[in-house]
Amino acid sequence: MELEKATVDDVLSYLSTSRSGLTSDEVKRRLEKYGYNEVKEKKVSPIRKFLEKFNAPVPWMLEVTSLVTFILKKYDDMAIILFLLVFNAIVSFVQESRAENAVELLRKKLSVQTSVLRDGKWVSVQARELVPGDVVHVRLGDIVPADVKVIEGEVEVDQSALTGESLAVEKRKGSILYSGSIVKRGEAEGVVVTTGAKTYFGKTTELVQNAKVKSHIEALILGIVKYLITIDVTLVLLIVIYSFFTKVPLSNVIPFALVVLIASIPVALPATFTIAMAIGALEMSKRGVLVTRLNAIEDASSMDVLCMDKTGTITENKLYVVDPIVMQGSEEELIRCAVLASEEAGEDPIDKAVINYAREKGVNVDFSIRKSFTPFDPSTKRSEGIVAENGSEVRVVKGAPQVVGSLCGMSDEIKDTIDKLAMRGFRVIAVGKGKGGNNLTLLGLLPLYDRPRKDSATLISELKDLGVSVKMITGDNKAIAGEIAKEVKIDGPPCSISDVKEGKEKVDECGVLAEVFPEDKFFVVKSLQKEGHVTGMTGDGVNDAPALKQAEVGIAVSNATDVAKAAASIVLTHEGIVDIVDAVKSGRRIYQRMLTYTLNKIMKTIQVVFFLTTSFFVFRFFVTTPFDIILLLFANDFVTMSIATDNVRYSKSPEKWKVKPLVMSSAVLSTMLVLEGFAGVFLSMRLGFSQGEIQTFVFDLLVFSGLFTVLMVRERKRFWHSAPSRWLLLSILGDIVVISVISILGVLVSPIPPLSVVYVILLTFGWMVLMDFVKNLVFRRYGL
DSSP: OOTTTSOHHHHHHHTTOOTTOBOHHHHHHHHHHHOOSSOOOOOOOHHHHHHGGGOSHHHHHHHHHHHHHHHTTOHHHHHHHHHHHHHHHHHHHHHHTTSOOHHHHHHHHTOOEEEEEETTEEEEEEGGGOOTTOEEEEOTTOBOOSEEEEEEEEEEEEOHHHHOOSSOEEEOTTOEEOTTOEEEEEEEEEEEEEOGGGSHHHHHHHHHHHOOOOOHHHHHHHHHHHHHHHHHHHHHHHHHHHHHHHTOOHHHHHHHHHHHHHHHSOTTHHHHHHHHHHHHHHHHHTTTEEESSTHHHHHHHHOOEEEEEIIIIIEEEEEEEOSOEESSSOHHHHHHHHHHTSOTTSOOHHHHHHHHHHHHTTOOOOGGGEEEEEEEETTTTEEEEEEEETTEEEEEEEEOHHHHHHHHOOOHHHHHHHHHHHHTTOEEEEEEEESSTTOOEEEEEEEEEEEEOTTHHHHHHHHHHTTOEEEEEOSSOHHHHHHHHHHTTOOSOEEEHHHHHTTSSOGGGOSEEESOOHHHHHHHHHHHHHTTOOEEEEEOSGGGHHHHHHSSEEEEOTTOOHHHHHHOSEEEOSSSSTHHHHHHHHHHHHHHHHHHHHHHHHHHHHHHHHHHHHHHHHHSSOSSOHHHHHHHHHHHHHHHGGGGGOOOOOOSSOOOOOHHHHHHHHHHHHHHHHHHHHHHHHHHHHTTOOHHHHHHHHHHHHHHHHHHHHHHHTOSSOGGGSOOOHHHHHHHHHHHHHHHHHHHHTSSSOOOOHHHHHHHHHHHHHHHHHHHHHHHHHHHHHTO
């Protein structure tokens, strides 16, 4: 049965109930059938969440590698691998545990008391105990506990958090009151038609639970690992074949092959990305932008489409009077009478708009002359006052144009004016005045509308400059939505969501999507994602929660409901939405830091793997030990993690991770690093070093080369163009000192003379300066 259109008697019959409500025994039977009026939660234990950090492609490889090292009794290697594996899991878990549970908040929202007719008596029960067929009573201030069909009475309800409508909505006999909406005026009795997840509110909850955003970071890491593992497997096979023909003992080859495997896995890549995003989240929080899902920071850098909810986001969700139309007398008289027909201490948004406009215009109203006042009533659709004027009593009336018009008389010309204003998105209030009866004079019309925020046009302009396309999402019709879009300069035509769903319009081509319901917002975000867009969504209400959770960048504005904030990945704490621009810029800075790390990691991996393999073919001995390589990876990762703090610039267009260009550009530059390695081996031989000393010399060269490579790739121009952050510089200097000391003293490695360490530093720094010229050509070629 279509409950919205069915009559009250038909609904009562369909639900096998009556205006007298249900008995306690019947309630028990229905609770067994329908369940409690609540949203079922989907909880995951903290232990399971933590263990899931070990269930991904990179952790799998590390786990397998640690198992192999254990079998080969390489316990030092195994300890380092396991340390990095657990460290990454802990950092990720701690940061991501900050996100709140949206479903829990939805459930709590329904935990209210409600008045229900049971066994012929009105009693107060928990909302969760309601069942279809219950008769309930709601009044001013109540949260509607379920979807309720009104049996009698009239109310106005605020359902903006559910449907996005900015004004209170009138509901009378036969109307449906949605669960979660708030009664602003009047009283009503109604029959519960749906409960729990089947309510309008509950369906939104189901969408929140089912929404899931794709992780771009995981896809990137997996893409990089695929390339590196392919290179690694190829080289290991070549080493095995070569050792077979040259009769090198397999016991010497297996540890080396294992080291090559470890070197090819970006062990600290997930941890570094997490640290970079965590530090970025801390920076953003200082600007009033709270991040609840770390990956959203990286997604913000790539976001190319932002869907902005109109009500409360682009607009203020507050009514204003604009350009009054005077029919009789002066504008001052029109405003004064409108104020006298308003309640100064009330919460009515129209009364507030009228009184605020009077203050702006400097119209002073003496309420002492008002003898009586009748507040707005949904049944009469007007408010009025009796005032003393020139020794007699005068009646002033404010309300719906058709009601006031019936008291004053209204020409067709005035009706046309009202229709035109309505098409432009204005709500029109008429004001009349007279000495009594129904023969009043129409003083004029007060157009009201929910105006755009002062910063909306600026925000949209800045986002365009950053390469982000903005789309407005609204429940209004196309004409009204189009007017608001023009004011804030949104590009693209207004489209009806029904036309989009039927294939008449493409989401990509629309600047405004009108007549949208909660399910449609979710549909819009998913459609944009299917078309390859990294999508953002702003919102403030329960109705926005599914789309906020589904979007890569879900942004809850400062006045958002708890549900919307929990579903979003970014929450704004300041009034207005200009902070979104800061979020995009911060995301792009963090992207640049992660790009630096990724470039450096790929280059070092290719350098180490190719250099060790080819040097084995040339010199027929391993130019460094397996333990040295493990120590090298640990030393380099310690420094490269500090890239997360580096000074960088944001780009003017959305960032996109492109694995192939990353790997190709890194491969070109790595060729020069391999040549650098051979130069180091030949230099150490000229110095007359033993095999152990050569291995230490090469170890130092690989470490220092990695440090200077960071300085080179962090700057897209020449390396001296900008200074690194203090932490990055200190970690590089600290690494140089530590490695120099252990090499000279022979801690964990064969000792070499102090002057040899100086030679390595000079060679690696000079080589970096030479490579910097090539780097600029390569980066331009591959668009980095």
